[in-house]
Amino acid sequence: MVEGQQNNDMEWVKLVSNDGHSFLIRRKVAVRSGTLRQMLSSESNFAEAVSKTCRILERPIVVEKLCEYLSYKSVYEGVPSRELPGFTERVMPEIALELLMTADYYEA
Numbered sequence: 238m239v240e241g242q243q244n245n246d247m248e249w250v251k252l253v254s255n256d257g258h259s260f261l262i263r264r265k266v267a268v269r270s271g272t273l274r275q276m277l278s279s280e281s282n283f284a285e286a287v288s289k290t291c292r293i294l295e296r297p298i299v300v301e302k303l304c305e306y307l308s309y310k311s312v313y314e315g316v317p318s319r320e321l322p323g324f325t326e327r328v329m330p331e332i333a334l335e336l337l338m339t340a341d342y343y344e345a
Contacts, residue, residue: 251290258297260304269307271344299335
């Protein structure tokens with residue numbers, strides 16, 4: 238891995254929910270989402286790439302679970318599916334549909 242890329246992966250990115258709650262995650266975790274990857278790309282000229290802050294217009298509990306899922310996805314990348322611990326039991330039924338729609342939009 239190139240030194241600049243490694244430093245870039247260790248940067249923190251802020252995700253902000255619709256009511257202003259902030260969640261800090263590593264860039265390498267955030268870019269597991271295709272949409273966030275595009276928003277944070279230095280080649281994209283998006284304001285999010287400069288400020289390292291992405292506004293996610295969802296409730297804080299949904300953004301928190303999105304962050305948790307992206308972390309899960311990052312940790313278990315390359316692990317055979319039969320060896321993966323389940324993620325669905327971590328999702329409350331009350332937010333399942335919202336989380337599904339958010340994950341679809343953010344290509345998580």
